[in-house]
Amino acid sequence: MESEFQAIPSPEKAREWHKTFTAEPHPAASERNNQLADFIADAWRKQGWEDVILRRYDVLHSKPRSVSLEMTEPTQYTASLREDAYEVDPDTQNTAVSSSYFGYSASGDVTAEVVYAHSGNPEDYDLLRKKGISVKGKIVLVRYSNPYSYRGFKALTAEREGAAALLIYSDPEEDGYTRGKVFPDGPWGPESHIQRGAITYDYIVPGDPTTPGWASVPGAKHIAPEEARSLPKIPALPLSWRDAKPLLENMNGLEAPKDWQGALPITYRLTGAVKAHLKVDMDTSLQPYTVVEARLRGSELPDEWVLLGNHRDAWVFGGVDPSSGTASMMELTRALGEMKQHGVRPRRTIVVCSWDGEEYALTGSTEWGEQFADDLKKKLVAYLNVDESVAGAATTAGAEGLSFSPSAVASLAPMLVEASKEVRAPSGKSLYEAWRATSMRDAKAAKPPVDSALVETRIGSGSDHTVFLNHLGRPVINLGFEGDYGVYHSMYDDHYWMEHIGDPNFEYHTALTRIWGVTALRLANADVLPFDFGFNAAALEGFLRELEKNNKIDNHKLKLKKLHEGITEFQKAGEGLREAVEHGLTAGEIAPEKIQRLNEQLMQVESNWLEPEGIPGRPWFQHLLYAARYTYAHLEFPGLTEAVEKGDWKLAEQQAKIIERAVEKNTQLLWEWRDGLQSAASGVKEKR
Numbered sequence: 001m002e003s004e005f006q007a008i009p010s011p012e013k014a015r016e017w018h019k020t021f022t023a024e025p026h027p028a029a030s031e032r033n034n035q036l037a038d039f040i041a042d043a044w045r046k047q048g049w050e051d052v053i054l055r056r057y058d059v060l061h062s063k064p065r066s067v068s069l070e071m072t073e074p075t076q077y078t079a080s081l082r083e084d085a086y087e088v089d090p091d092t093q094n095t096a097v098s099s100s101y102f103g104y105s106a107s108g109d110v111t112a113e114v115v116y117a118h119s120g121n122p123e124d125y126d127l128l129r130k131k132g133i134s135v136k137g138k139i140v141l142v143r144y145s146n147p148y149s150y151r152g153f154k155a156l157t158a159e160r161e162g163a164a165a166l167l168i169y170s171d172p173e174e175d176g177y178t179r180g181k182v183f184p185d186g187p188w189g190p191e192s193h194i195q196r197g198a199i200t201y202d203y204i205v206p207g208d209p210t211t212p213g214w215a216s217v218p219g220a221k222h223i224a225p226e227e228a229r230s231l232p233k234i235p236a237l238p239l240s241w242r243d244a245k246p247l248l249e250n251m252n253g254l255e256a257p258k259d260w261q262g263a264l265p266i267t268y269r270l271t272g273a274v275k276a277h278l279k280v281d282m283d284t285s286l287q288p289y290t291v292v293e294a295r296l297r298g299s300e301l302p303d304e305w306v307l308l309g310n311h312r313d314a315w316v317f318g319g320v321d322p323s324s325g326t327a328s329m330m331e332l333t334r335a336l337g338e339m340k341q342h343g344v345r346p347r348r349t350i351v352v353c354s355w356d357g358e359e360y361a362l363t364g365s366t367e368w369g370e371q372f373a374d375d376l377k378k379k380l381v382a383y384l385n386v387d388e389s390v391a392g393a394a395t396t397a398g399a400e401g402l403s404f405s406p407s408a409v410a411s412l413a414p415m416l417v418e419a420s421k422e423v424r425a426p427s428g429k430s431l432y433e434a435w436r437a438t439s440m441r442d443a444k445a446a447k448p449p450v451d452s453a454l455v456e457t458r459i460g461s462g463s464d465h466t467v468f469l470n471h472l473g474r475p476v477i478n479l480g481f482e483g484d485y486g487v488y489h490s491m492y493d494d495h496y497w498m499e500h501i502g503d504p505n506f507e508y509h510t511a512l513t514r515i516w517g518v519t520a521l522r523l524a525n526a527d528v529l530p531f532d533f534g535f536n537a538a539a540l541e542g543f544l545r546e547l548e549k550n551n552k553i554d555n556h557k558l559k560l561k562k563l564h565e566g567i568t569e570f571q572k573a574g575e576g577l578r579e580a581v582e583h584g585l586t587a588g589e590i591a592p593e594k595i596q597r598l599n600e601q602l603m604q605v606e607s608n609w610l611e612p613e614g615i616p617g618r619p620w621f622q623h624l625l626y627a628a629r630y631t632y633a634h635l636e637f638p639g640l641t642e643a644v645e646k647g648d649w650k651l652a653e654q655q656a657k658i659i660e661r662a663v664e665k666n667t668q669l670l671w672e673w674r675d676g677l678q679s680a681a682s683g684v685k686e687k688r
């Protein structure tokens, strides 16, 4: 079945899908994005998918009525807030392209002094304070990604510091000429490129800000926007470096520290002389979002689901984000649909979704997950997310090609490595070999990593897997290729970029289709679900040691010995069960009813990581092992780690206890099954 599947995806068809999806700007709630929902539904019906349905949510949306920025002192400058057109790329001349804005910025009209605050992280404001500079009532100018932090965290930080408004610009050091050739000659951002985006506080609660924890189905109750925890309170705007430069170069105050200097040929200063007038007028109203859903009903286990998803909405054309993923998905659905037309069905049901409003607050997937929470908790084997399938330039990637950069919950990491051996990479090697080679290259290591280190098992937020993992306790995998890419969320992230710079042969698109489909088929067809809890435990032990090392935890502050011991026992139980399963399957000793119940229990292990109370301060995030930081960065043992980092040792102890109990519960469950399988095989109960 896997080889039949792999023979179908075609790079030329992926190119056609990509051209269709990137033909016009298609942000959430736009007419074009809604047309594309119908287009996908039609295509899936034609491809043979079943139960194709549009799910509608009425969501608090945010889009600009008008935005403007001018420097009023020491000289006059009006920011263009627009990106330049290039003759070689007709899409850049499309008049439907938006100006600069941030989703969920507050409306406001501010005239104030401008202060440069580097990356806009808390430690940057600490440094300003040390230099005697206050940002209270001022306009703060910060840059993207140094080190990477989600723009919504910069917004919350500026708000907490008392700033009146926030400007975020793209410095060429991060994604422009310092990195290499800029668009349209290369993958990096040109002078006028603008990184749009949302600044909602979805690391506290994602989805529609006015329905925290429940679905925005038509007629649902909405809280008042003033009560929403995830809505920013100050106006903010993204800028190209061309629009930021006049503000920076006209400052005459204290010179910024060396590591705050960017790549522009000026001296970056912290403050002095520059005043600006920022006006942001946002239209905030309920708008319909549409999730398209379809399935191939499983031939034997229709009530066990493997879910695949990709978001449809884009800030502009979405060349990489997300239409590369959409093109890969449409080739996947075409292949599985064609097989179903020949009578070949997966054993379990495969569900596929085209999400809406991911760019705003992971909204479509969150609302859908909240709507079907009860079913998903029982039936969902795993969620396989693809946001950007090709986020890099094959033309500048060198001989080894783009980096395959998946992440997965630790229990599914080994099966992903195994699946990669069956798929061919564009370089001609197996995806597994290509993955090892690019991992070695990217780490500047002398030899490739061991298999157990290939998959990133630490998972942050920032895409549609969030609700399934963090809120519903279902295992997730994220798939994609990465490389040089500096036009994220700008107008230049378009078909031209992909066709001339990113993936001219569209072979990475179909390679991604293949690994996505093979992984899905393995999960859908496996006798016993391929969770590896021994490996899972080893990863947990690694997370715990890292926590101890990073925070210099000793026994006086917090006793973690019992948790370590619990994890060791969990590892033994996981390995014991795996051996018993392998033996039982090979010998044909496990009765089908027993396999069925075993699979239910394996899914239960994942569910047992869910703590209904949630983590302290963020009740929506209920997973004990995984959450995300406010920056979107990965965060393991979130409740415990945040307590430790605050130095709240009492809370840390309580959190450690909660994890201990979940580990113990899962260990018991695995031992019982191991014993049951062994006694079925030999009639004797082996000692642990």
Ligand SMILES: [Zn+2]
Pocket (backbone or CB within 6 Å): 311, 321, 322, 358, 387, 388
């Ligand atoms: Zn995306």
